[in-house]
Amino acid sequence: MPDPAGPADPTVTADATTDAPAVEVAREEAERHLRALVGREEAVLRDDQWVAIEALVAHRRRALVVQRTGWGKSAVYFVATLLLRARGAGPTVIVSPLLALMRNQIAAAERAGIRAVTINSTNLEQWEQAHAAIAGGQVDVLLVSPERLNNPGFRDEVLPRLAATCGLLVVDEAHCISDWGHDFRPDYRRIATLLDELPTGIPVLATTATANARVTADVAEQLGHEALVLRGSLDRESLRLGVVRLSTAQQRLAWLADHLTEQPGSGIVYCLTVAATQEVADYLRSRGLDVAAYSGQTEQTERLRLEEDLAAGRVKALVATSALGMGFDAALGFVVNLGAPSSPVAYYQQVGRAGRGLPPGQSATVVLLPATEDRDIWAYFASVGFPREELVRQTLEALESSGRVMSTAALETHVELNRTRLETMLKVLDVDGAVRRVRGGWEATGQPWVYDAERYARLREAREREQSAMLEYLSTDRCRMLFLREQLDDPEAQPCGRCDSCGGLELPGEVSAESVEAAEQRLSRPGVPVEPRRQWPTALGELGVSLKGKIRTPAQEGRVVARLTDLGYGTALRDLFREDGEGTPLTPDATVPVGLVRAVVEVLQEWQPRVSAIVHVESVRRPTLVADLAAGLSRYLQVPVAGRFAVVDPGVAPGRGATNSPQRIAAVRRRHALQLDEPLPEGASVLLVDDLVASGWTLTLAAHDLTEAGADQVLPLALATRA
CATH class of the missing domain: 3.40.50.2020 (Rossmann fold)
Known part of the structure; x- marks a missing residue:
């Protein structure tokens, strides 16, 4: 759970007034809910948490909260939910991108007596029961995945009712709305349509820990209604950052074998590919370490078991892709990256898994082991971005000429894109109004569509700048936390005094000959x-x-x-x-x-x-x-x-x-x-x-x-x- 205590000096970029009728809200009442939520009698709201809650409950405003991981963003919307429900408002709808995030949020909500349910692709058998509970007023919070927003049945039959009756709309990990964000998701673009259709007076809260100034401005613009923006310090006081540069894959594996047990508690070893998670986990197990591989290809029940094992400290580490990312909430003592992500912002997101909920005085270690092949992997992922204009036109022509609903499988025979890229492109075209997802597939709307080549070129240039900045992070002699905070346009960025550049962390660079030989044999x-x-x-x-x-x-x-x-x-x-x-x-x-x-x-x-x-x-x-x-x-x-x-x-x-x-x-x-x-x-x-x-x-x-x-x-x- 977040640490709600401590002073803060938020940057407020919008006036907190509105024409909506004010509702008296007592801070004492809000803090009673907070204490039930976190299970600590001494807990009090940060000043900017209270500013956000008051804006949502008393003034029914739209707000964007950009605060570091562990700051307490979920406390804002859960406390606001309890206050709004006590005043007769409908249930809160939270759009949440990851199942792990949903599970943690439901568990947190239940501690405060909040009745929460979720609708996602893994619990189809519970949908009817959830809808009945919502209709009967037995649900305080509904969590939905962004993919549900573009499901024809949910979009056309369920969503309009929710939009009309919800008491609060929450967009979690809101940087996903912006295609300037490091983790843009086309399904999140459907939220803009939902916002336009919300009745007057329904408050909206968007939250994220990883948004630079450009992403913040983009999300705030999409929220509209002169959204209140609360942006605080992005320092992570519990993190000590460092880089260890080794020349071969064998040496990097040997470093893990030799030094992972020295890291505090349990943690995550991030890899750039699924294959690497399996290879590294196999090697570390052969060296006697209790680790397991975790990726988007891991079966769902196994993923849940592994997450629970990590949170409980039953394994030393999960060797994972970024699939173990946003929303995983546990008191982890370290994060090691075997290979660098392509963006400092994405890296900040991953290292944010460490150091949450640690006792006062304890810190988490964050180590980056860069590899020469990182840039090859970055290039591959960059190559599967938004398709070229001619491929988009082929798709639209195929739909228009057919005059019928076409499944994705049928469209594949007309357009040289794999299933994933085709689906992603169609979702973007759906939000742009050129196509529409219906039961059985997709249909053309006949509306004109313009390929924004200039925008996509700017996006490519932005990604290239991010990659250059990531390379600079590896070699900088400046404070590493300062570097990351500057990449996120944190106006309060200053040297941390804790990283290897500041002298607050010393990481061993040596590896044993035995571990190198074992890695050589394995590889x-x-x-x-x-x-x-x-x-x-x-x-x-x-x-x-x-x-x-x-x-x-x-x-x-x-x-x-x-x-x-x-x-x-x-x-x-x-x-x-x-x-x-x-x-x-x-x-x-x-x-x-x-x-x-x-x-x-x-x-x-x-x-x-x-x-x-x-x-x-x-x-x-x-x-x-x-x-x-x-x-x-x-x-x-x-x-x-x-x-x-x-x-x-x-x-x-x-x-x-x-x-x-x-x-x-x-x-x-x-x-x-x-x-x-x-x-x-x-x-x-x-x-x-x-x-x-x-x-x-x-x-x-x-x-x-x-x-x-x-x-x-x-x-x-x-x-x-x-x-």
Whole structure:
């Protein structure tokens, strides 16, 4: 829970007057609710907490509160809820972006006697009961995810009733509203429409801990109604920040193994990719540390269990992606970042998980272990931003020309975007009014739409500036907390006296030879399983491909040496497969490097596949590499190269449809055909060889054709996978 005590000197940027009738509110009454909420008899409201509560309850204003993590923003809206409900107002509606945040908020609300329910994608079976409780006046707080705001049934049937009857609307993590924010979410843009439709006199509170001046101004403008802005100091007095620069992945893993137990209490080790969380957690467990991997791919009940274990101190650390971020509330003693986030603001958000609720006098340690590959990962995530104008136009044209509702799966066959990017783009177009989400999919509205190229260019430039600032943070000799606060435009920023630059923290830079050797052994162990595709995408018929439903004869589980994002062989593989922005290889085509030859042999020795023939996927970009790999495997396994999945239409570009499953299948079907030098022997077990697995559909179609040609089983093998 937040620490509500202590003085504050907020920056108030709007007048607190209004034409709405004033309601007498006693600070003593508010503080009684606060004490019930936090369970401390000595608790009192900060002055700016009271300013916000009085604005909401007495004057029915709209307010934006930008205050550091742990300051007590949730206390503001829970106390305001109790005061408003006592005066006959309807329930509070809180738009909250993360399930972890919802769980913590419900638990906090119950301590103060607040009846709270949630509606989100994981509790469908409880929706009807929740709606009935709301209608019966038995709910004080309803928490909804932003995705619900764009669900047709919720948007058209439930939301209007809530907007008309709610007593307070709360937008938590409000920086997500702004596309200038570090964690912009298209679904949050629907809130602007909700705000416009609210009846007069319903107060609105937006809160965030991570908004610079530009984001603050943008959110305040979207709130409208001359919103009150309360902005306080963003110093985190319980945090001691430091950076340890080590040259190799092995040394960084060894640092964790050697020094994690020295960090106070339990905490989080943040990684930039899902693959890294698994790899790092596996290594640390092998060194005797009680850790677990956590990401957006972790099953929901397992995520809840891991969060509870971390909060209770039953594990030393969770090795996590940013999926364990906003809203996770526990008294953590440290945060370590293995790899730097691309923005100081995003970094401030992550380190804010530490130091909350610690006893007076205790502090949390925050360590950043940057890596040379960080910028490659930043570049990848930057490449999946808002699509180019021609792709947006293709989407709108497909919807308009069809004259019908189209599912996302059907739209995939018209636009070369993967499902996630297509959904994100459609949500933006929905808020812009060009399309509308309805039951069964999407429809065009016929309204004109303008591609704001200038704005998107400014956003790209802003992201590039953020990356440059993050690199500056790594090398600065100035106070690190001062640096982060300046990035957030904190007017009160000053040296903290606690970080490694200020002399308040000394971090060891040495690692033991034993831990480095163990890390080397772990990272040099090649071999990552590749799961086969088992279901054809829907709507392939619209592209003239007669494949649908379950794949009757899928490939077997395959192997690659490593993922491109892996810490060990990933470095060598990224160098081998490096491309420019147009997909042209930057490394000359050549035979397989000796180090990777040894890795392939080690994979085969561990895997031990039963093979009677080899077929390779023909490549235009790297013909020598793939042919050499197949020939070498033929010599090593003493089985023949029986043919190739040959390029028969070089007019289809190699990467055509790579980000979109239906279009990728259609492109591969036109581009490739199976060519065998002789019929496969009866019961053949074929090793299907490729260089790089991207979508997996090339191997899937080759395996399909090999099975049709008589193969009993198909075993894919490649050097790397992008996944």
